[in-house]
Amino acid sequence: xxxxxxxxxLALAAMTGPALADGHASYPARPIMMMVSYGAGGATDFQxxxxxxxxxxxxxxGMPIAILNRPGAGGRVGxxxxxxxxxxxxxxxxxxxxxxxxxxxIEGGVSYSTDDFEPIANWGxxxxxxxxxxxxxxxSMADVVAYAKENPGGLTFSGAGLFVGHHIAALQLExxxxxKLAYIPNNAGGAGAMRAVIAGEVLGGVNNLSDAFRxxxxxxxxxxxxxDLERNAFLPDVPTMKEQGFDIDNASVNFRGVMVPxxxxxxxxxxxxxxxxxxxxxxRVQSRMEAGGSPMAIMTRDxxxxxxxxxxxxxxxxxxxx
Amino acid sequence: xxxxFYMGDVFTPINFGLLLLGTIGGLILGATPGLSPTMAVALLxxxxxxxEPQQGLILLGAxxxxxxxxxxxxxxxxxxxxxxxxIATTLDGHTMATKGExxxxxxxxxxxxxxxxxxxxxxxxxxxxxxxxxxxxFGPSHLFWLAILGVTVIGTLDSSSVVKGLLAGCIGLWxxxxxxxxxxxxxxxxxxxSISGGINVIPALIGLFAIPQVITMFTKGxxxxxxxxxxxxxxxxxxxxxxxxxxxxxxxxxxITGSIIGLIPGVGGQIAGLVAYDQSKKFSRxxxxxxxxxxxxxxxxxxxNNAMVGPSLVPLLTLSIPGSPTAAVLLGGLLIHGIFPGPxxxxxxxxxxxxxxxxxxxxxxxxxxxxLYIAGLAARVARVPHAVMAAVVLGLxxxxxxxxxxxxxxVYVMASLGVGMYFLERFGFSAAPLVLGLILGPIAEAxxxxxxxxxxxxxxxGSYFFTGWLNWLLILIVLASVSYSIWMEIAQRRYTTKDDxxxxxxxxx
Numbered sequence: 001x002x003x004x005x006x007x008x009x010l011a012l013a014a015m016t017g018p019a020l021a022d023g024h025a026s027y028p029a030r031p032i033m034m035m036v037s038y039g040a041g042g043a044t045d046f047q048x049x050x051x052x053x054x055x056x057x058x059x060x061x062g063m064p065i066a067i068l069n070r071p072g073a074g075g076r077v078g079x080x081x082x083x084x085x086x087x088x089x090x091x092x093x094x095x096x097x098x099x100x101x102x103x104x105x106i107e108g109g110v111s112y113s114t115d116d117f118e119p120i121a122n123w124g125x126x127x128x129x130x131x132x133x134x135x136x137x138x139x140s141m142a143d144v145v146a147y148a149k150e151n152p153g154g155l156t157f158s159g160a161g162l163f164v165g166h167h168i169a170a171l172q173l174e175x176x177x178x179x180k181l182a183y184i185p186n187n188a189g190g191a192g193a194m195r196a197v198i199a200g201e202v203l204g205g206v207n208n209l210s211d212a213f214r215x216x217x218x219x220x221x222x223x224x225x226x227x228d229l230e231r232n233a234f235l236p237d238v239p240t241m242k243e244q245g246f247d248i249d250n251a252s253v254n255f256r257g258v259m260v261p262x263x264x265x266x267x268x269x270x271x272x273x274x275x276x277x278x279x280x281x282x283x284r285v286q287s288r289m290e291a292g293g294s295p296m297a298i299m300t301r302d303x304x305x306x307x308x309x310x311x312x313x314x315x316x317x318x319x320x321x322x
Numbered sequence: 323x324x325x326x327f328y329m330g331d332v333f334t335p336i337n338f339g340l341l342l343l344g345t346i347g348g349l350i351l352g353a354t355p356g357l358s359p360t361m362a363v364a365l366l367x368x369x370x371x372x373x374e375p376q377q378g379l380i381l382l383g384a385x386x387x388x389x390x391x392x393x394x395x396x397x398x399x400x401x402x403x404x405x406x407x408x409i410a411t412t413l414d415g416h417t418m419a420t421k422g423e424x425x426x427x428x429x430x431x432x433x434x435x436x437x438x439x440x441x442x443x444x445x446x447x448x449x450x451x452x453x454x455x456x457x458x459x460f461g462p463s464h465l466f467w468l469a470i471l472g473v474t475v476i477g478t479l480d481s482s483s484v485v486k487g488l489l490a491g492c493i494g495l496w497x498x499x500x501x502x503x504x505x506x507x508x509x510x511x512x513x514x515x516s517i518s519g520g521i522n523v524i525p526a527l528i529g530l531f532a533i534p535q536v537i538t539m540f541t542k543g544x545x546x547x548x549x550x551x552x553x554x555x556x557x558x559x560x561x562x563x564x565x566x567x568x569x570x571x572x573x574x575x576x577x578i579t580g581s582i583i584g585l586i587p588g589v590g591g592q593i594a595g596l597v598a599y600d601q602s603k604k605f606s607r608x609x610x611x612x613x614x615x616x617x618x619x620x621x622x623x624x625x626x627n628n629a630m631v632g633p634s635l636v637p638l639l640t641l642s643i644p645g646s647p648t649a650a651v652l653l654g655g656l657l658i659h660g661i662f663p664g665p666x667x668x669x670x671x672x673x674x675x676x677x678x679x680x681x682x683x684x685x686x687x688x689x690x691x692x693x694l695y696i697a698g699l700a701a702r703v704a705r706v707p708h709a710v711m712a713a714v715v716l717g718l719x720x721x722x723x724x725x726x727x728x729x730x731x732x733v734y735v736m737a738s739l740g741v742g743m744y745f746l747e748r749f750g751f752s753a754a755p756l757v758l759g760l761i762l763g764p765i766a767e768a769x770x771x772x773x774x775x776x777x778x779x780x781x782x783x784g785s786y787f788f789t790g791w792l793n794w795l796l797i798l799i800v801l802a803s804v805s806y807s808i809w810m811e812i813a814q815r816r817y818t819t820k821d822d823x824x825x826x827x828x829x830x831x
Contacts, residue, residue: 040364041650046657053371069364070519070727073502077519081729084515109509156779162507182779187504187768188587191650195587195643199458202776218642218664288371291660 027090027268028063034093034258035086037078039071042189043126043208044256047294048095051123054282061275065093074161075100076110083112088261090268093120098255102311103163106319114312115262118269119304121276122257124289125297127228127250128169129212129238130157131197131221132204141225141244144204148179156182158193158205166193166206169227169252171318176246197221208254209234210293227252234295251314255297257304273301324668325447325683328676332684337380340373341681344384345688349696351385352392355528356722358405359389360647367655375659375671379678382655384685386648390628391435391689395696398427398620399703400715402532402722406523406592407627409757410599412531414612414619421615422555424701429562430617431624432693437566438577438625439686442632445581446639447679453633454640457585462773463787465589467796469766472593474803475600476755483750484811490751494759497521497739504768516731523592525723525736526760530753532719533740539712554701559694565617572618575602576625584630587637587645592761596754598626604806632682639663639675 034052038044045067052065070078078094079101086092096117105113132138138147148155159166162185170183183206186192190208197205198220206227207215213234215221226232226240228250241248258276260269279285280298289296299307331337344366351362366385370378393404398415411431418427445453460468476491477484500511501520512518566573579598583589602622603612612619635652637645642664644650656663661671668675706714723736743753777786787793 039647039650040360041644041647041652041654046654049367049654050658053368068728070729072519073504073507076502076507080515080518104507107507109507154779156776162505182775184772184775184779185505186772187764191643192587195458195637195641196461198641198643199461201461214642214662214664217662218666220641220664288658292657293662 027271028061030091031063032061032065032091032093033068034065034095035068035070035078035082036095037070037072037075037082037097038189040069042071043210043294044095044097045069046292047124047256047289050288050292050294051280051285053288054279054285057282060279060282061272074104074164076104079104079112080110082261083116086261088263088265090260090264090272093258093260093272096255096257096259097165098257098308099168099251099311099315100164100254102308103168103315103319106312106315107163114308117259118262118264119301119308120258120260120269120272121280121301122255122299122304122307123280123296124254124256125295126165126254126256127209127226127232127295128165128206128252128254129209129226129235130169130173130204130224131194131207131212131215132224133197133200134220134222136203136222138204138224139222141241141246144224145177145179147203148177148181153180153182155179155204156184156202158184158186158196158202159207160190160193161185161187165252165254166190168315168318169206169248172227172248172252173241173246175318176241176248194221206252209295213293232295234293249314251311251318255299255304255307257299269301324672325676325680328673329680331376331673331677332380332680337377337677337681340377340381341384341685342688344381345388345685346692348385348388349392349395349689349692352389352404353395354722355396355400355402355404355532355718356524356725357389358524359386359393359407360651361726362386362389363648363651363655367651367658370655371658375656375661376674376677378655378659379652379674380681382652383678383682384688386652387439387628387631387682387685388689388692390631391432391439391624391693393627394431394435394624395428395700396718398431399424399700400532400718401535402715402718403527404722406527406757406761407595407630408623409527409531409754410595410623411620411627413599413623413754414614414616415623417613417615418617418620419701419704422704423557423615424554424704425698426555426557426562426565426617427615427620428697428700429557429559429694430566430620432690432697433562433566434573434576434621434625435628435693436686436690437573438580438627438629439631439689440683441577442581442584442629443679443683443686444632446632446635446682450636450640453585453636456582457587457637457645458641459792460586460589462769462776463790464792464796465586465769466766466773466787467793467800468586468589469762469769471796471800471803472597472758472762473766474800474807475597476758478603478807478810479596479600479752479755479758484807486749486751487755490746490753490755491759493746494756494761495763496759497526497756498760498763499767504764505771514731514734516729516734521735521739521760522726522732523757523761524726525732526739527757528719528722529736529738529740530743530757532715533737534744534747534753536712536716536719537741537744539708539715542708554704556698562694566621569618569621571605572602572622573625575605576622577629580626580629581633583626584633585636585645587643589765593758594630595623595627596758598622628686639667640665 055061056064082094393408397403397408397411401416403409415427477487576598580594583594638649723732777783
C-alpha cells in the first residue's frame with residue numbers, strides 16, 4: 001500500500017513538474033473548464049458543447065474542455081462569478097453573449113463590464129427576428145407598425161428578458177418606427193417567449209433566428225423580419241428591417257464566443273486566440289452546427305475587440321433614454 | 323399503431339444494450355443526491371455524439387425515465403429527495419424505511435412509478451395532438467392561479483397545524499425572493515455573494531431534508547449508548563403487487579394528476595408529486611395515516627412523478643418548444659443529429675421518433691424489474707449504525723449540493739438552511755411546505771408580473787385574471803381547497819399543545 005502511494009505521488013509529481021518548471025510553454029497541461037451562464041439545453045449551452053467538442057484533438061488544444069453551467073438572472077450570476085471569483089490562469093474560460101452582458105453592465109448592478117474580460121474568439125451570430133403566430137393577420141412589419149399606431153402601447157410582444165438581444169431589438173424597433181409597444185419579457189427565456197407567441201398570449205414576439213427557423217418549419221409561426229444588416233442564409237426569403245423601411249442595424253444580433261478573465265497571462269491568451277478559431281473551423285463542428293440550425297460567424301480576437309467596442313457605443317446611446 | 327411496428331427496433335442487440343445501460347445508469351444517477359434528471363441527461367449528451375440518432379435517443383429516453391424513478395431510492399432510504407419530484411416520496415417513504423419497511427416502500431414506489439410511467443407514455447402515443455392544445459392553454463394568468471392553488475396545499479401538508487404549515491410556506495416564499503428577480507433583474511436580499519443567483523432548489527432540498535436528520539442522529543448517538551437495532555422486514559414482491567392494486571384511489575389520483583400537471587410547461591415536474599400526494603390524502607378514507615408511513619402516500623407521489631415523464635415531452639415533440647429543462651436537453655440531443663422536432667417529426671423520422679417512444683415504454687418495465695431487484699438489498703441501509711449513517715448522509719449532502727454547479731456557495735446555503743430547519747422542526751414546522759413555497763414563489767411572481775404587463779397593455783387586470791373558463795375553474799379549485807382545509811381544521815381541532823410537541827419530539831429521538 002505504502003509503495004502504491006509513493007508511486008502515485010511520484011507520478012503526480014512527474015505530471016505537474018514540467019508544467020511548473022517551464023511556465024506556460026506547455027499550456028494546457030490539464031483539462032479546461034468553460035462556464036456557460038445559461039442552463040443546460042439552452043441555445044448557448046448547446047452550441048458551446050458542439051464548438052468545444054474537438055478541443056482534445058492533438059491539432060487543437062490537446063486537452064478537453066468541460067462545460068459548467070451557472071445559470072440565473074439572464075446570465076448575470078455566471079458572469080458576476082466569472083469577473084470576481086474565476087481564476088485567471090487560463091484553465092477557466094467562459095462563453096459570452098453580446099449584447100447581453102454589455103447591456104447589463106450599462107444598466108448597472110453587476111460587477112463586470114467589457115474591461116473585466118479578454119475575448120478569445122467568436123463562434124456564432126444569431127440575429128433576432130420578429131415572429132407572429134401562423135394564423136396572425138399580420139403579414140409584414142408594416143402591418144405590425146400600423147396596428148401599433150392605432151393602439152399605442154397595445155401591441156404586446158414577447159422576448160427572452162430585459163437587457164438581452166431581444167430587448168435591444170424591441171427598443172430599436174420602437175425608436176425606428178416611432179411607436180410605443182408593449183414588450184413582455186418572459187421568465188422562461190426564448191423558449192417561453194416563443195410559446196407565448198404560438199399560444200396567442202401575445203400578438204407577436206422577438207426571438208432567435210435559429211429557434212424561429214425551427215418553429216416556422218413546424219408550421220407554428222410566420223417570420224416577418226430580421227434585425228440584421230443582411231438577409232440570413234437560413235431564411236433567404238425574409239427581408240431585413242432596413243428593407244422594410246426601418247433604420248435598424250445589427251446591434252441586437254446575439255454574438256456568442258469564448259473569453260477569459262482579465263489578468264490571464266498574455267502567452268495563454270495568445271495561444272488560445274491562435275488555436276480556438278481553428279477549432280471552430282473544424283469540419284465536424286461546422287456540420288453539427290449547421291444540422292442544428294445554428295448560424296456561425298467565426299471572428300478572431302482582434303475582430304471581437306473591435307465588435308465589443310462598437311457595441312458598447314451603440315448600446316450606451318440606445319439605453320441612455322431608459 | 324405505428325408504435326408497435328417500430329417496437330422491434332428496440333430489441334436489436336445494440337439498441338437493447340443501450341437501453342439497459344441507460345436504465346441501470348439512470349437508476350444509479352437518479353439515486354445519487356443532487357444529480358437531477360436534467361443533469362443526468364446532460365451528462366449523457368456527449369456520448370450520443372458518436373451514436374446514430376436512434377441509438378442516442380434510446381439512451382437518453384431510458385436515462386430520463388429511470389432517473390426520475392431512481393430519485394425515490396435516496397428519498398426513501400436517506401430522506402434526501404434528489405429532485406423536487408421526489409419531495410412527496412420522503413414524507414411517507416422515509417417513515418416506512420425507519421420502521422424497517424424500506425423494502426416494501428421501494429417496491430411500492432417502483433411499481434407505482436411503472437404504472438404511472440406507462441400510462442404517461444401511452445398518453446404521449448395516443449393523445450399527443452389533443453394534449454398539445456392543453457399545453458398551450460396555460461397562459462400567465464392560469465399559471466398564476468395554479469401557483470396559488472399550490473400555495474393553498476401548503477397549509478395541509480405535513481405539519482402539526484395549518485398555521486405552522488402556512489408559516490413554513492411563507493418562509494419558503496421569502497427565501498424564493500432572494501437573488502436577482504427573474505423579469506426585471508432587480509437585486510433583492512443579496513447579503514452574501516453565494517446567494518446572488520438566488521437559492522438553488524436542489525441544495526435547498528438536500529439541506530432542508532437531510533441535515534436536520536443528520537443532527538438528530540448525532541444527538542441520539544450521545545444520549546443513548548445502546549443503539550437500537552431496526553429489523554429490516556423482508557417483503558415478497560407478490561405482496562407489493564397486491565398492495566399497489568388494492569390502493570386504487572391513490573394510484574388513480576397519482577397517475578391522472580401527474581399526467582395533467584406534467585403537461586404544463588415549466589411547472590409540471592416540480593409540483594406533480596406534491597399535488598398528487600395532497601389530493602390523495604384528501605380523498606383517502608385513511609387520511610390521518612398520511613405522514614406516518616402510509617403506503618398510499620408513496621404510491622400517489624411516485625405514480626405522479628413518473629406519469630409526468632411522457633406528457634412533459636408533448637410540447638417538445640409537437641410544437642418544438644421544450645416544456646421542461648430536461649426536455650430542453652433532449653432537444654439538444656435531437657438537434658445535434660439535424661432532427662427538428664415538430665408535427666412532421668413522426669412523418670420525416672418515424673424510425674427515430676417511434677423507437678424513442680417505444681424505448682421509454684420498455685424502459686419503464688426494465689426500470690421496474692431492476693428496481694424491484696435492488697429494493698430488497700437497498701433496504702438493508704436502515705441497519706447501518708446511526709453514527710456511520712450520519713456521516714454518509716452528510717458526505718452525500720455536501721457532494722450533492724456542490725455538484726449542482728461546482729460551487730461552495732451552494733454548500734453553505736445547504737448547510738445554513740439545514741441547521742435552521744433543525745430548529746424549526748423542533749417547533750413543529752416541517753420542510754415540505756417550506757420547499758413548496760420556495761418552488762411556487764417564482765412561478766406565482768413571474769406570471770403575475772407578466773400577466774399584469776399584458777393586461778395593462780390590453781384588456782385590463784380585472785378581465786385578464788378573471789375571465790375565461792380555465793381561470794374560473796382554477797379559482798374554484800382554490801376556493802374548494804381553502805374551504806376544505808378550514809373545515810378540517812374546525813372539525814379536527816388540529817393544533818399542537820406543548821405536551822404533544824414534547825411527546826412528538828421524544829418519539830422522534
